[in-house]
Amino acid sequence: MSYAVKEMFLTLQGEGVHAGRRAVFVRFAGCNLWSGREEDRAGAICRFCDTDFVGMDGAGGGRFADASTLVAAVEGHWGPDCERRFVVLTGGEPMLQVDDPLIDRLHDAGFVVAIETNGTLAAHPGLDWVCVSPKAGSEVVQRRGDELKLVWPQAGIDPVALETWDFANRLVQPLDDARAAENHQACIALVMDRPLWRLSLQTHKLLGLR
Numbered sequence: 034m035s036y037a038v039k040e041m042f043l044t045l046q047g048e049g050v051h052a053g054r055r056a057v058f059v060r061f062a063g064c065n066l067w068s069g070r071e072e073d074r075a076g077a078i079c080r081f082c083d084t085d086f087v088g089m090d091g092a093g094g095g096r097f098a099d100a101s102t103l104v105a106a107v108e109g110h111w112g113p114d115c116e117r118r119f120v121v122l123t124g125g126e127p128m129l130q131v132d133d134p135l136i137d138r139l140h141d142a143g144f145v146v147a148i149e150t151n152g153t154l155a156a157h158p159g160l161d162w163v164c165v166s167p168k169a170g171s172e173v174v175q176r177r178g179d180e181l182k183l184v185w186p187q188a189g190i191d192p193v194a195l196e197t198w199d200f201a202n203r204l205v206q207p208l209d210d211a212r213a214a215e216n217h218q219a220c221i222a223l224v225m226d227r228p229l230w231r232l233s234l235q236t237h238k239l240l241g242l243r
């Protein structure tokens with residue numbers, strides 16, 4: 034299978050449990066909860082997306098003919114050092130494209146493979162780190178994993194109900210929109226009220242990283 038990739042870049046993981054870790058990001062094109070077109074945002078299931086995942090025209094993006102070609106590009110971004118290789122598959126919705134050959138070739142190249150997913154598609158069982166970020170109005174089938182990352186506040190989601198899902202870590206991440214200050218306070222209030230949760234900040238935005 035070929036892969037449609039919006040962009041690929043080396044940075045620090047900005048969010049969640051692995052925040053601060055050197056990582057190659059592969060941003061797959063396309064999502065099942067929004068077309069990515071601004072004119073469709075108001076009618077989409079997921080309406081707060083901060084990301085352009087349309088097309089293959091970003092830096093490092095393109096159509097990759099097969100898994101070996103894609104993994105060669107990931108290795109090119111990481112560099113020759115084989116220590117602590119870490120790749121984050123994101124999008125868009127990466128589970129629309131992630132498959133056995135891609136996971137196998139990334140492992141052959143020595144990468145620990147993480148995913149950022151909305152959880153509406155079952156996560157590939159070969160993934161090393163599964164981060165699910167649920168979206169109100171969608172059916173989340175992937176209710177177990179390493180990290181549950183709730184963008185908050187989000188009408189239509191009850192954090193207490195999510196506590197029954199089987200995740201090793203539960204994080205709340207402030208919704209990045211025009212009400213940033215209130216959203217920060219809402220996240221702090223949630224953590225203070227329910228200590229099962231902890232705060233995830235989008236540190237790459239604070240630092241001006243990609």
Ligand SMILES: C[S@@+](CC[C@H](N)C(=O)[O-])C[C@H]1O[C@@H](n2cnc3c(N)ncnc32)[C@H](O)[C@@H]1O
Binds near residue numbers: 123165
């Ligand atoms: C762009 S999404 C791509 C991966 C996948 N589609 C998902 O939603 O998890 C990457 C992460 O950014 C989060 N995110 C998207 N828009 C955001 C916003 N406006 N504020 C805070 N986090 C946001 C998502 O919830 C997800 O955890």
Ligand SMILES: Nc1nc2[nH]cc(C(=O)O)c2c(=O)[nH]1
Binds near residue numbers: 044047084149237243
């Ligand atoms: N630095 C950095 N960290 C991230 N963590 C999750 C991201 C994403 O868009 O999936 C992201 C991103 O876009 N940049």
Ligand code: SF4
Binds near residue numbers: 064065081082083126
């Ligand atoms: S599910 Fe993820 S990629 Fe899709 S629109 Fe929502 S935040 Fe963006």
Ligand SMILES: [Mg+2]
Binds near residue numbers: 083084
């Ligand atoms: Mg992002």
